[in-house]
Amino acid sequence: MLLHFKAFLTSSFSHRRISRQMCSVRTLCSLREDSEMKDLVDYIDSLKNYEKSGVPTGAGTDSNDGFDLGRMRRLLDRFGNPHSKFKAVHIAGTKGKGSTAAFISNILRTEGYSVGCYTSPHIQTIRERILLGRSGDPVSAKLLNNLFHKIKQDLDQAIKEENGCISHFEVFTAMAFILFADEKVDIAVIEAGLGGARDATNIISSSGLAAAVITTVGEEHLAALGGSLETIAMAKAGIIKQGCPLVLGGPFLPHIEHIIREKAVSMDSPVVSASESGNNLAVKSFSILDGKPCQICDIEIQIVKDLKLSCKLHDLKLQMPGAxxxxxxxxxxxxxxxxxxxxxxxSDESIRCGLERTYLLGRSQLLKSEEAKALGLSGATILLDGDWTHC
Structure with a gap:
């Protein structure tokens, strides 16, 4: 029997119950390390957390109702503007941001670069949101805890001056950027939290941006992003910076892609689309490798418009199945x-190896027998495919 995660959530088991049971199979190592960060976790959990409470109407739009980016600028100015000390790839989109960030990060690590990666949410520990260095491991509890105690007094003052309005996400984003600067990463791959234009990550300037990426545009967070696909597209297009290349995932509805491309034209930003008609993406077969699902596929990129780019990867073994x-x-x-x-x-070989080594918990993940048993489903084969919020 194969149970797919998304179907599983609609069964008699509630999401909350499954979350509790999945938390019961977290590793003791993660729990022990997180206990070292109790002061930090308690501190940020005391702040406004829109991942838990929901995002207010219009909060992600570039309007009077939008999040206050000035608050984030003031916060990072207090810490010497760490975001100005590294190059970044900035990723927005309704779906696919985390997986795309993981793919990009692993390509760069395979080439030998020291990479910072900032994504959300997490599954087992908040440390998963910040990956550091050439290994791609989550930031250590010790490093994160040391940073927190180092900056806590300044955080307290900033929160007081902003009348308590600084959020959980803003503080953790600031900590990620400080760590990336302190660790002197070669490049950071940064996932926007909501929308793009008013997201806390969008303080990256054109001088610091290597490339902007918009993966998809869908109706998630509709009210928070203006109430229509068009306003969502405009919010996500807010990460486009003057003269910096824009990569589109897609495919997009024609009028939505037009909105994004118009913004890119206004910013003199060359556009590269993974959905160009000249590209070839093909799934050839599926198999199980080392107990994990795998798809054998071809990726042929041939861009001849704004930028002349090409790459052919045949018989690519992706551990992240699905079109x-x-x-x-x-x-x-x-x-x-x-x-x-x-x-x-x-190199093309680094692109191939980086893509093939990418694997994420909760993305097309086959549970082990003991994990299925912990869910009360002994003998079932369970495939998880979705985002888990922090439990």
Whole structure:
């Protein structure tokens, strides 16, 4: 019997119950390390957390109702503007941001770069949101805890001066950027939290942006992003910066892609699309490798418009199955080609190896027998595919 995660959520088991049971199979190592960060976790949990409470109407739009980016600028100015000390790939989109970020990060790590990666949400520990260095491991509890105690007094003062309005996400984003600067990463891959234009991550300037990425545009967070697909597209297009290349995932509805491309034209930003008609993305077969689902596929990128880019990857073994993951891998490939066009050293072999080594918990993940048993489903084969919020 195969139970798919999304179908499983609609069964007699509630999401909350499943979350509790999944938490019961967290590793003791993660629990022990997180106990070292009790002061930090308690501190940020005391702040406004829109992931738990929901986002207010219009909060992600570039309007009077939108989040206050000035607050984030003031916060980072207090810490010496760490976001100005590294290059970044900035990713927005309704779906596919986390997977695309993982693909890009692993391509760069395979080439030998020290990479910072900032994504959300997390599954087992908040440390998963910040990956550091050439290994791609979550930031250590010790490093995160040391940083917190180092900056806590300044955080207290900032929160007081902003009348308590600084959020959980803003503080953790600031901590990620400080760590990326302190660790002198070669490049950071940063996932926007909501929308793009008014997201806390969108303080990255054109001088710091290597490439912007918009994966997809869908109706998630509709009210928070203006109430229509068009306003959602405009919010996500807010990450486009003057003269910096834009990579589109897609495919998009024609009028939605037109909105995004119009913004890119106004910013003199060259556009590369993973969904160009000249590209070839094909799933050839599926198999199980080392107990994990795998798809054998081809990615052929041939861009001849704004930027002349090409790459052919045949018989690619992706550990992240599904047509959507092939699309995410192609989007990451386009990002790598854009970076190569800008002078970054990235070989086709590094692109291949980086894509093939990418694997994420909760993305097309087959549970082990003991994990299925913990859910009360002994003998079932369970495939998880979705985002888990922090439990």
């Amino acid at each position: 959507h993951q092939l699309q995410n891998a192609a989007t990451a490939t386009c990002v790598a080609l854009c970076l190569r066009n800008l002078g970054w050293r990235i």
